[in-house]
Amino acid sequence: MQKILVLGAGKSATDLIHYLLDHANEHDWQVIVGDLDIELATQKVGGHSRGQAIFYDVMDAELTDRLVSEVDVVASVLPAKLHYLVAEACIKHKKHIVTPSYISSRDKAMEADFRNNGLLFMGEMGLDPGIDHMSVMKMLDEVRHLGGKVQAIRSFTGALIAPESDTNPWHYKFTWAPMNVVLAGQGTAQYLKNGRPKYIPYNRLFELTETYQVEGVGAFEAYANRDSILYLDKYNIPEVPTFIRGTLRQKGYCDAWNAFVKLGWTDNTFPIINSEKLTYNDLVEAFLPTDASEDSRSLDIRMAEFLDVAPDSELMDQMRWLGIFDHIQIQKPKATPAVILHDLLIEKWKLDENDKDMIVMIHLFDYELNGQMHRRQSTMVMKGKDRDNTAISATVGFPMAIMVKLILTGKVSHLSGIHMPIMKEVYEPCLKELAELGVHFHEAEITDNMSSEIHIS
Amino acid sequence: MQKILVLGAGKSATDLIHYLLDHANEHDWQVIVGDLDIELATQKVGGHSRGQAIFYDVMDAELTDRLVSEVDVVASVLPAKLHYLVAEACIKHKKHIVTPSYISSRDKAMEADFRNNGLLFMGEMGLDPGIDHMSVMKMLDEVRHLGGKVQAIRSFTGALIAPESDTNPWHYKFTWAPMNVVLAGQGTAQYLKNGRPKYIPYNRLFELTETYQVEGVGAFEAYANRDSILYLDKYNIPEVPTFIRGTLRQKGYCDAWNAFVKLGWTDNTFPIINSEKLTYNDLVEAFLPTDASEDSRSLDIRMAEFLDVAPDSELMDQMRWLGIFDHIQIQKPKATPAVILHDLLIEKWKLDENDKDMIVMIHLFDYELNGQMHRRQSTMVMKGKDRDNTAISATVGFPMAIMVKLILTGKVSHLSGIHMPIMKEVYEPCLKELAELGVHFHEAEITDNMSSEIHIS
Numbered sequence: 001m002q003k004i005l006v007l008g009a010g011k012s013a014t015d016l017i018h019y020l021l022d023h024a025n026e027h028d029w030q031v032i033v034g035d036l037d038i039e040l041a042t043q044k045v046g047g048h049s050r051g052q053a054i055f056y057d058v059m060d061a062e063l064t065d066r067l068v069s070e071v072d073v074v075a076s077v078l079p080a081k082l083h084y085l086v087a088e089a090c091i092k093h094k095k096h097i098v099t100p101s102y103i104s105s106r107d108k109a110m111e112a113d114f115r116n117n118g119l120l121f122m123g124e125m126g127l128d129p130g131i132d133h134m135s136v137m138k139m140l141d142e143v144r145h146l147g148g149k150v151q152a153i154r155s156f157t158g159a160l161i162a163p164e165s166d167t168n169p170w171h172y173k174f175t176w177a178p179m180n181v182v183l184a185g186q187g188t189a190q191y192l193k194n195g196r197p198k199y200i201p202y203n204r205l206f207e208l209t210e211t212y213q214v215e216g217v218g219a220f221e222a223y224a225n226r227d228s229i230l231y232l233d234k235y236n237i238p239e240v241p242t243f244i245r246g247t248l249r250q251k252g253y254c255d256a257w258n259a260f261v262k263l264g265w266t267d268n269t270f271p272i273i274n275s276e277k278l279t280y281n282d283l284v285e286a287f288l289p290t291d292a293s294e295d296s297r298s299l300d301i302r303m304a305e306f307l308d309v310a311p312d313s314e315l316m317d318q319m320r321w322l323g324i325f326d327h328i329q330i331q332k333p334k335a336t337p338a339v340i341l342h343d344l345l346i347e348k349w350k351l352d353e354n355d356k357d358m359i360v361m362i363h364l365f366d367y368e369l370n371g372q373m374h375r376r377q378s379t380m381v382m383k384g385k386d387r388d389n390t391a392i393s394a395t396v397g398f399p400m401a402i403m404v405k406l407i408l409t410g411k412v413s414h415l416s417g418i419h420m421p422i423m424k425e426v427y428e429p430c431l432k433e434l435a436e437l438g439v440h441f442h443e444a445e446i447t448d449n450m451s452s453e454i455h456i457s
Numbered sequence: 458m459q460k461i462l463v464l465g466a467g468k469s470a471t472d473l474i475h476y477l478l479d480h481a482n483e484h485d486w487q488v489i490v491g492d493l494d495i496e497l498a499t500q501k502v503g504g505h506s507r508g509q510a511i512f513y514d515v516m517d518a519e520l521t522d523r524l525v526s527e528v529d530v531v532a533s534v535l536p537a538k539l540h541y542l543v544a545e546a547c548i549k550h551k552k553h554i555v556t557p558s559y560i561s562s563r564d565k566a567m568e569a570d571f572r573n574n575g576l577l578f579m580g581e582m583g584l585d586p587g588i589d590h591m592s593v594m595k596m597l598d599e600v601r602h603l604g605g606k607v608q609a610i611r612s613f614t615g616a617l618i619a620p621e622s623d624t625n626p627w628h629y630k631f632t633w634a635p636m637n638v639v640l641a642g643q644g645t646a647q648y649l650k651n652g653r654p655k656y657i658p659y660n661r662l663f664e665l666t667e668t669y670q671v672e673g674v675g676a677f678e679a680y681a682n683r684d685s686i687l688y689l690d691k692y693n694i695p696e697v698p699t700f701i702r703g704t705l706r707q708k709g710y711c712d713a714w715n716a717f718v719k720l721g722w723t724d725n726t727f728p729i730i731n732s733e734k735l736t737y738n739d740l741v742e743a744f745l746p747t748d749a750s751e752d753s754r755s756l757d758i759r760m761a762e763f764l765d766v767a768p769d770s771e772l773m774d775q776m777r778w779l780g781i782f783d784h785i786q787i788q789k790p791k792a793t794p795a796v797i798l799h800d801l802l803i804e805k806w807k808l809d810e811n812d813k814d815m816i817v818m819i820h821l822f823d824y825e826l827n828g829q830m831h832r833r834q835s836t837m838v839m840k841g842k843d844r845d846n847t848a849i850s851a852t853v854g855f856p857m858a859i860m861v862k863l864i865l866t867g868k869v870s871h872l873s874g875i876h877m878p879i880m881k882e883v884y885e886p887c888l889k890e891l892a893e894l895g896v897h898f899h900e901a902e903i904t905d906n907m908s909s910e911i912h913i914s
Contacts, residue, residue: 198748286654287655287657
């Protein structure tokens with residue numbers, strides 16, 4: 001019997017745990033699920049005879065050490081910064097580990113230890129990062145196999161709300177870490193265009209969007225992710241002249257979000273004075289350049305003027321719908337603008353019980369073949385079942401689970417060191433099984449519309 | 458004989474050292490000047506019989522300990538973050554210390570040690586912070602003495618260039634820490650207006666300026682400093698409903714600087730890829746949303762369009778004068794945008810040998826007296842003599858030197874603990890002597906123009 005240790009039983013672990021338990025009899029696995037909240041772990045294991053729920057605290061080094069020593073592979077959905085604590089135990093006891101998080105510099109420092117011990121640390125094995133890497137690499141290999149020369153790669157992912165659950169003027173609800181959404185994009189975005197790095201500062205990021213239409217599910221806006229250029233090296237494609245990774249939002253979101261950037265409500269670095277005594281209305285007033293003592297018009301009218309939009313515009317409907325002009329008390333003391341916005345949004349953008357989330361991933365490849373330019377588009381749309389069985393959980397958990405299976409069935413025993421899933425022996429079986437599980441890419445060649453070059457501008 | 462230890466012999470120490478040496482015979486002082494660059498220290502001491510130049514490295518704790526033990530008072534113009542190393546030695550050997558820097562939280566932690574030992578740590582004893590505190594407190598006390606109720610305080614300082622040395626379209630040259638100018642204002646500015654905190658994010662800071670005319674020297678724009686509200690407590694004036702501190706620039710500067718903010722050139726958090734191979738022209742291109750492959754017009758024309766100004770506007774003249782459209786190589790590797798901008802500006806904005814710098818400080822007090830509103834304005838303009846004998850050096854060094862004298866002549870022996878110069882027994886003699894040294898405030902009552910309320914908007 002092989003033993004798998006799953007660390008973390010939260011939202012993103014649901015499908016990981018279920019997949020492993022569903023395949024446990026077939027492969028003679030035992031699945032140990034550890035979480036600070038043992039009830040949550042127990043609930044996820046659901047009384048399965050091959051499952052076991054235990055209390056787990058990553059800060060208990062002795063416990064980590066003992067648990068890791070007793071299993072064959074670890075699948076960690078702990079916070080990204082904490083994987084290294086488990087990875088250290090993996091080196092000591094010669095175990096493999098799979099995570100869905102960006103590989104940190106702290107992880108990276110253990111590369112030689114994993115490699116020299118013949119161990120695999122597979123990071124970035126979730127949705128984004130994860131499925132994005134695998135599907136891009138598959139397209140790359142296909143185009144290269146045809147003899148095509150890749151000129152441009154545009155790769156966008158959004159964790160969104162399904163059209164049938166889209167019930168607010170923002171066309172958005174939180175399906176994933178809310179604070180990450182509030183702080184998204186701070187700094188300067190970097191991407192490659194025609195062989196040259198391009199830079200977009202935060203104050204223009206949400207203005208510089210490009211719109212993509214996806215049949216059946218609507219129109220999406222993409223804004224550039226933090227550092228796309230890093231991935232040219234990671235994908236080993238220094239020759240590709242245009243490369244951008246980005247985030248998708250339903251149309252109408254980015255303009256409205258940019259209003260918060262302009263207003264200053266996404267700053268997380270200082271507390272608002274007496275925040276607990278203010279109303280949202282007061283807070284808008286505090287950030288507007290003029291105030292009621294100088295201009296007797298209502299706050300929303302002055303806000304519209306500040307934003308240079310019509311008072312009856314969609315953007316102002318979005319603002320009014322959030323209640324930012326209401327005389328409702330913020331209550332939380334010493335809150336930063338970003339925290340206040342976060343707290344408001346988690347109320348307004350929360351999922352209803354039957355709401356379905358939706359993942360949309362779009363890759364666009366422009367390539368030259370026999371002197372002609374071609375465009376290949378690959379699109380993945382996946383909807384969740386309800387608030388608990390989300391597309392996020394499936395797209396993060398299934399790749400991890402499949403990776404665990406590949407390891408335990410000896411399919412990748414030649415791999416050692418720290419990796420992300422860009423090698424064919426990983427992405428091929430993984431994408432194949434993901435398609436069977438409903439994570440399916442639709443590919444199409446677009447040859448008739450190459451004159452309208454898509455660009456971020 | 459009393460001994461004074463001056464730590465740091467750089468630009469801002471010149472007048473401090475000269476004042477102390479000039480008064481050394483009269484008071485029977487010896488002045489020891491320490492610097493990493495002993496030649497610089499020797500030059501500043503200038504062979505004076507009561508002066509001594511020595512090598513000093515603040516990282517040498519033993520040296521600090523020995524030097525502090527041998528003197529009566531320390532005047533430190535070291536970098537602000539390093540004062541605490543000297544202050545610790547001051548506690549040990551029971552000595553007083555004077556600095557021109559903002560009192561740091563590390564300094565503040567030593568408050569009880571200074572107080573319990575009857576020692577004085579006088580911080581913020583330079584220009585700004587320093588003279589600004591003293592002159593505001595003087596006006597406050599005067600208005601209160603009249604029976605006036607202060608309704609608004611606006612306090613602005615600029616370290617600028619004298620009109621006769623204003624030879625470029627920016628009307629600005631570096632007379633003080635250049636990197637601080639490049640990074641000025643990042644974050645969110647906070648001030649108080651009509652009893653309520655107001656906030657200005659960086660992306661709007663240089664747009665929200667107010668213009669002030671100062672007779673004889675021109676028009677100045679003020680933008681809000683980081684956190685004005687802090688000073689309501691420090692000045693002990695919680696009852697004042699409008700309070701703002703700000704920075705002055707010659708008219709035309711802020712709009713043009715805002716172009717760099719919008720472009721993204723003030724970001725100091727990431728390196729430009731291959732910066733050493735790029736030209737300034739390339740770097741503008743890299744930050745513009747469109748590029749030459751899509752728009753064949755010249756770069757400056759596209760920049761003007763991006764900034765929404767006319768190609769022949771003053772702002773575009775300022776940009777062209779800096780050479781940012783030129784094909785000149787940046788050369789420095791791994792440079793952040795802010796470092797690249799800094800390096801360009803220190804070339805372009807450097808002082809010529811005979812250039813005179815100029816300090817402008819403006820305080821505006823609105824107060825109610827006998828049911829009527831009044832405005833009192835206090836203005837200080839001081840010009841330097843040349844590139845080496847600057848107004849900055851005088852306005853930073855003289856207050857420190859006078860403070861040292863007040864300590865050594867026993868005028869403030871009742872003061873202990875960590876302070877800034879807001880007490881009458883300090884600001885009164887200090888401002889009086891500063892006026893004799895040419896740092897003179899001109900006060901005027903403005904009663905005819907109260908209808909045009911000055912505000913930042």
